[in-house]
Amino acid sequence: MEFNHKPVLFDETIDALNIKPDGIVVDCTGGGGGHSAAALAKLGNKGRLIVIDQDPDAIAVLTARFGGDNRVTVVHDSFFNFSSILSSLGVESVDSIMADLGVSSYQLDTPERGFSFHHDAPLDMRMSKQGRSAGDLVNELSAEELKDIFYKYGEEKFAPRIAAAIVRERENGRIETTLQLAEIIKGAYPAAARRDGHPARKVFQALRIQTNFELQYLDGAVRAMFNSLSSGGRLAIISFHSLEDKIIKNAFSDFTVGCTCPPEFPVCVCGKKPQGKTLKQKTASKAELEENARSRSAKLRAIEKL
Numbered sequence: 001m002e003f004n005h006k007p008v009l010f011d012e013t014i015d016a017l018n019i020k021p022d023g024i025v026v027d028c029t030g031g032g033g034g035h036s037a038a039a040l041a042k043l044g045n046k047g048r049l050i051v052i053d054q055d056p057d058a059i060a061v062l063t064a065r066f067g068g069d070n071r072v073t074v075v076h077d078s079f080f081n082f083s084s085i086l087s088s089l090g091v092e093s094v095d096s097i098m099a100d101l102g103v104s105s106y107q108l109d110t111p112e113r114g115f116s117f118h119h120d121a122p123l124d125m126r127m128s129k130q131g132r133s134a135g136d137l138v139n140e141l142s143a144e145e146l147k148d149i150f151y152k153y154g155e156e157k158f159a160p161r162i163a164a165a166i167v168r169e170r171e172n173g174r175i176e177t178t179l180q181l182a183e184i185i186k187g188a189y190p191a192a193a194r195r196d197g198h199p200a201r202k203v204f205q206a207l208r209i210q211t212n213f214e215l216q217y218l219d220g221a222v223r224a225m226f227n228s229l230s231s232g233g234r235l236a237i238i239s240f241h242s243l244e245d246k247i248i249k250n251a252f253s254d255f256t257v258g259c260t261c262p263p264e265f266p267v268c269v270c271g272k273k274p275q276g277k278t279l280k281q282k283t284a285s286k287a288e289l290e291e292n293a294r295s296r297s298a299k300l301r302a303i304e305k306l
Contacts, residue, residue: 007034008295009238012282013098014038016236016302022046023095026086028079028225031058031104033065039096040072047071050094052085054078054128055107078128080217082224093230101218102240103127103208105294115208117182117200123175125204125211134207138175143167153215153243154206161188162203178204205241215243222251226276229305234279236302245299252278252303276303 013035019025021044027036030051040049051062052075059076066072077085079099107115107127114124114134123135143163150159165188175181182200189199209215225235239245255276259268279302284295
């Protein structure tokens with residue numbers, strides 16, 4: 001099995017981590033192991049790499065790729081459980097943490113995983129291959145619940161029309177495939193609005209986010225990552241849409257807040273000091289954009305613990 005994934009902002013992410021030869025590095029989204037391999041190349045014999053992924057396909061590839069290196073621990077879990085993962089490994093603090101959020105190229109390009117509206121496949125979208133699928137949501141939730149998901153996670157302005165169309169269609173039988181759903185969405189879309197990209201794009205994004213709880217637990221995971229850093233440690237996160245980035249930005253902002261005393265106070269009495277300092281955020285270069293269109297929405301944020 002090949003888990004092909006082209007990491008975006010690759011060099012920028014590795015540089016932001018400031019990896020120490022004897023440090024402990026955590027890759028929260030191992031995928032095909034691209035970022036992990038680059039991090040491992042910077043670690044010496046006393047360094048350690050912990051690679052996490054919830055996708056069993058990724059775990060098979062990561063185990064085959066790194067299984068012979070005693071510096072590497074591969075963990076089949078979601079990074080939402082970051083604190084418990086470190087606790088189970090007996091690790092109290094780490095030096096560098098990275099996370100590449102969202103769906104991987106492998107998941108998008110493997111039709112049977114059901115992430116893409118470009119291929120006909122079972123309507124799945126589960127990164128972990130466990131729990132309720134996108135198909136379960138589409139067939140079991142009410143029109144109101146579907147509308148809320150499309151609004152909240154897809155920012156889809158035609159959410160009520162699409163949700164109503166889905167509920168009408170499933171009266172004729174279960175909605176089973178990606179292309180079946182894509183056609184329903186297309187039919188519910190005003191003709192004039194179809195020029196702005198594929199009509200199914202936002203709804204598929206929203207369903208994927210809901211299916212995998214991508215935003216519900218992200219804030220807690222980011223805070224757990226930062227809290228686990230040793231002094232001078234770095235956390236670097238790549239996001240791919242504004243909803244993810246807002247959560248990361250707000251968390252990082254909280255870590256950098258110092259004194260909160262009213263400005264009229266002559267001296268600080270709250271005693272609060274910044275816990276971290278943010279590094280310059282990065283977006284894809286012109287060259288990377290030309291080489292990899294999926295990098296157009298990527299944003300890298302990094303923070304160092306003081």
